[in-house]
Amino acid sequence: xxxxxxxxxxxxxxxxxxxxDLGTTNSLVAYMDVSSPRVIPGEDGAKLVPSVVTxxxxxxxxxxxxxxxxxxxxxxxxxxxxxxxxxxxxADVQExxxxxxxxxxxxxxxxxxxxxxxxxxxxxxxxxxxxxQLKKNAELHLGEEVKQAVITVPAYFNDAQxxxxxxxGRIAGLEVxxxxxxxxxxxxxxxxxxxxxxxxxxxxxxxxxxxISILKLxxxxxxxxxxxxxxxxxxxxxxxxxxxIALEDVASExxxxxxxxxxxxxxxxxAVIQAKEELSFxxxxxxxxxxxxxxxxxxxxxxxxEKLIAPVVERTLGPCRNCMIDAGVKPEQIDxxxxxxxxxxxxxxxxxxxxxxRTRPHTELNPDEVVALGAAVxxxxxxGDIEDKLLLDVTPLSLGIETMGxxxxxxxxxxxxxxxxxxxxxxxxxxxxxxxLIHVVQGERELAxxxxxxxxxxxxxxxxxxxxxxxxxxxxxxxxxxxxxxTARDLRTxxxxxxxxxxxxGLTDEQVEAMIRESIELAEADFRERQVREARVEADxxxxxVEKAKQNEAWLELSDAERxxxxxxxxxxLLAYHCDDHLLIRAQIDALNQATLKLAExxxxxxxxxxxxxxxx
Amino acid sequence: MDTCWQCGSSSGDSLFxxxxxxxxxxxxDYYRFFGIPKRLSLDAKELQRRFYxxxxxxxxxxxxxxxPTEQRYSLEATxxxxxxxxxxxxxxxxxxxxLKEAGFEVxxxxxxxxxxxxxxxxxxxxxxxxxxxxxxxxxxxxxxxARAKFIKLRDEMDRDLQALFEKYDASGDRAVLGxxxxxxxxxxxIQNLVVExxxxxxx
Numbered sequence: 001x002x003x004x005x006x007x008x009x010x011x012x013x014x015x016x017x018x019x020x021d022l023g024t025t026n027s028l029v030a031y032m033d034v035s036s037p038r039v040i041p042g043e044d045g046a047k048l049v050p051s052v053v054t055x056x057x058x059x060x061x062x063x064x065x066x067x068x069x070x071x072x073x074x075x076x077x078x079x080x081x082x083x084x085x086x087x088x089x090x091a092d093v094q095e096x097x098x099x100x101x102x103x104x105x106x107x108x109x110x111x112x113x114x115x116x117x118x119x120x121x122x123x124x125x126x127x128x129x130x131x132x133q134l135k136k137n138a139e140l141h142l143g144e145e146v147k148q149a150v151i152t153v154p155a156y157f158n159d160a161q162x163x164x165x166x167x168x169g170r171i172a173g174l175e176v177x178x179x180x181x182x183x184x185x186x187x188x189x190x191x192x193x194x195x196x197x198x199x200x201x202x203x204x205x206x207x208x209x210x211x212i213s214i215l216k217l218x219x220x221x222x223x224x225x226x227x228x229x230x231x232x233x234x235x236x237x238x239x240x241x242x243x244x245i246a247l248e249d250v251a252s253e254x255x256x257x258x259x260x261x262x263x264x265x266x267x268x269x270x271a272v273i274q275a276k277e278e279l280s281f282x283x284x285x286x287x288x289x290x291x292x293x294x295x296x297x298x299x300x301x302x303x304x305x306e307k308l309i310a311p312v313v314e315r316t317l318g319p320c321r322n323c324m325i326d327a328g329v330k331p332e333q334i335d336x337x338x339x340x341x342x343x344x345x346x347x348x349x350x351x352x353x354x355x356x357x358r359t360r361p362h363t364e365l366n367p368d369e370v371v372a373l374g375a376a377v378x379x380x381x382x383x384g385d386i387e388d389k390l391l392l393d394v395t396p397l398s399l400g401i402e403t404m405g406x407x408x409x410x411x412x413x414x415x416x417x418x419x420x421x422x423x424x425x426x427x428x429x430x431x432x433x434x435x436x437l438i439h440v441v442q443g444e445r446e447l448a449x450x451x452x453x454x455x456x457x458x459x460x461x462x463x464x465x466x467x468x469x470x471x472x473x474x475x476x477x478x479x480x481x482x483x484x485x486x487t488a489r490d491l492r493t494x495x496x497x498x499x500x501x502x503x504x505x506g507l508t509d510e511q512v513e514a515m516i517r518e519s520i521e522l523a524e525a526d527f528r529e530r531q532v533r534e535a536r537v538e539a540d541x542x543x544x545x546v547e548k549a550k551q552n553e554a555w556l557e558l559s560d561a562e563r564x565x566x567x568x569x570x571x572x573x574l575l576a577y578h579c580d581d582h583l584l585i586r587a588q589i590d591a592l593n594q595a596t597l598k599l600a601e602x603x604x605x606x607x608x609x610x611x612x613x614x615x616x617x
Numbered sequence: 618m619d620t621c622w623q624c625g626s627s628s629g630d631s632l633f634x635x636x637x638x639x640x641x642x643x644x645x646d647y648y649r650f651f652g653i654p655k656r657l658s659l660d661a662k663e664l665q666r667r668f669y670x671x672x673x674x675x676x677x678x679x680x681x682x683x684x685p686t687e688q689r690y691s692l693e694a695t696x697x698x699x700x701x702x703x704x705x706x707x708x709x710x711x712x713x714x715x716l717k718e719a720g721f722e723v724x725x726x727x728x729x730x731x732x733x734x735x736x737x738x739x740x741x742x743x744x745x746x747x748x749x750x751x752x753x754x755x756x757x758x759x760x761x762x763a764r765a766k767f768i769k770l771r772d773e774m775d776r777d778l779q780a781l782f783e784k785y786d787a788s789g790d791r792a793v794l795g796x797x798x799x800x801x802x803x804x805x806x807i808q809n810l811v812v813e814x815x816x817x818x819x820x
């Protein structure tokens with residue numbers, strides 16, 4: 001592909017920039033191969049790394065699939081869906097905290113601190129562990145050090161949430177070259193090969209966030225016209241609806257309220273998620289849980305499921321309509337619709353999107369992977385490998401300052417193309433005043449108290465003079481990451497004016513620096529031993545799964561040779577289990593996985609057949 | 618004549634140094650930045666073409682492998698480009714920009730001086746708004762009527778504005794800018810009324 005004998009006139013090869021989708025439920029890392037982006041699998045072969053982190057009783061950090069197993073055994077030390085807590089204060093997340101098994105430490109007003117055992121971690125630190133894992137996966141796969149990354153964020157993330165994501169990157173030892181909005185990244189992944197022109201809507205319903213963006217594609221420029229969304233809406237909400245029902249059932253059937261028994265809740269959560277995912281492909285299924293000798297089962301069909309989730313789907317449509325108004329387009333002008341996020345596999349979601357935009361949505365790319373793929377493309381744009389594409393994104397929320405009476409004066413309107421800036425001149429109100437305090441907020445409401453407080457900027461060391469004489473020009477600039485930068489200048493002297501920033505939510509630079517140091521210490525502590533333990537946790541999981549599968553009638557449908565092969569693989573894994581070699585354990589896990597492929601297939605067939613026949617599995 | 622921050626040669630008025638190709642500190646003047654004549658009526662297509670063309674070469678994405686000074690100028694240049702495009706493509710914002718540059722005071726967001734010729738209508742409108750807030754649904758049709766009237770008035774003003782643009786472009790007469798300023802004040806007032814009616818009637 002491309003010119004073979006291209007002569008390079010002294011351009012030094014720019015470092016590789018990987019693309020990372022730091023998701024609520026799963027995270028992925030991708031890179032730009034010769035002509036197309038590819039997702040990088042982890043050591044276990046899985047492309048999706050569950051966004052779950054455990055700080056074990058042994059003082060180790062475990063990430064991903066292995067950490068997900070700890071959700072059952074050490075729920076108080078295990079964090080999932082941490083993205084929902086990024087850039088937030090404790091008052092913002094009361095609703096989700098009800099569901100989380102972990103504890104919140106004291107002093108979480110401006111930055112949430114999670115108490116895991118004897119240590120506390122902030123959401124950017126937890127996210128950094130996930131990023132570190134992805135970085136490691138990429139380095140192993142590519143055989144080179146990875147230092148630079150593009151990280152995606154929901155388009156509707158505010159300044160504090162973006163800053164928190166950038167902090168997470170820094171703590172993980174990554175230079176975050178750009179934060180890219182997830183729907184925009186998805187559009188980039190879709191529009192890569194095709195010379196497309198026209199209006200595209202990207203509907204992104206992820207685990208915890210919803211975004212809608214409308215873009216205009218024109219000669220390689222991806223121009224976002226408008227974006228809208230809800231940073232508190234996603235598949236998690238659907239899980240919680242189902243979980244609530246399951247908890248009520250269990251309370252009445254077993255006569256015990258298990259809602260504060262974290263292990264029981266996690267098992268139920270896993271079961272409802274499985275049922276939810278199955279319902280995208282079969283007309284009905286069962287939520288099924290075995291727990292401490294007790295059994296809970298409930299049949300759920302698609303009709304009931306859809307009735308249940310209709311309000312969630314409906315909540316996505318308002319932002320879509322507003323987005324079209326802001327973009328100045330009507331449904332019939334939208335040429336293509338792209339679906340992103342696992343929740344868009346739900347048939348009801350697809351139908352609602354198709355009805356609203358009057359276009360059959362694209363589903364060629366895996367909705368779980370498309371954002372990471374687009375991030376990798378943006379990485380290649382930044383490293384200079386791709387020169388004919390450019391993203392022009394917008395700021396999702398208006399930026400304003402608080403004026404007299406708590407009223408907001410808007411300086412930069414939402415859906416302005418970024419980078420965008422605005423200047424405002426401030427003066428003093430009393431003689432000899434040395435400081436002016438500026439409160440910057442983000443949001444669409446008229447009163448500052450109804451908007452999101454971003455930061456207070458203190459213009460310091462103003463030369464004493466009579467009231468109203470000082471003239472300080474403050475420039476607010478939203479950069480290409482959607483993050484606010486503030487500079488001030490004394491118009492009388494032309495000199496730079498010092499500004500002290502007090503972020504309302506988030507970490508100071510010093511705090512981030514300290515976390516970088518701590519994180520390195522933790523990451524290196526007993527790295528080898530940790531890998532062995534991780535491998536053992538995975539081995540436990542697969543051994544348990546195989547043991548359970550043997551109870552299934554599908555086991556009997558296998559040939560003798562196939563059954564023997566499985567048993568042999570199990571024995572080999574058990575032998576490898578007690579060696580202190582994680583590579584050996586993993587190799588045997590892979591072998592067992594291979595040996596049980598047929599069994600898994602047969603089980604799936606039986607399940608589908610049973611479902612179609614309408615009989616109980 | 619400016620000199621290039623990098624090589625010291627005279628960079629003239631161009632975006633990049635003609636000698637060493639380094640990005641220069643951008644001009645904050647929107648018209649100069651876009652390289653289009655300082656006229657009030659302008660070709661929207663040409664403006665858009667320039668916007669895309671300049672985005673392609675100035676965007677920060679293109680400068681991550683370059684010197685920090687260039688990165689800073691790229692960020693500055695792109696924000697001027699985006700802000701300028703937003704202002705120049707909108708006739709009202711564009712006129713306000715030209716007025717400010719010419720030293721005219723432009724009324725803020727909340728102009729509260731009622732244009733004398735509208736006194737009576739505004740009075741009636743406020744009555745109807747009060748009635749609606751008190752729960753009188755009959756006021757609704759009255760408000761919708763008033764809204765239609767104001768929209769019509771606003772459209773007329775837009776036509777007048779266009780005519781004044783051409784008049785100014787032809788003559789360069791400062792007095793015409795004064796006329797434009799007054800028209801914009803009245804237009805802003807009308808626009809605020811429309812917004813207020815929409816808010817109350819829940820459109």
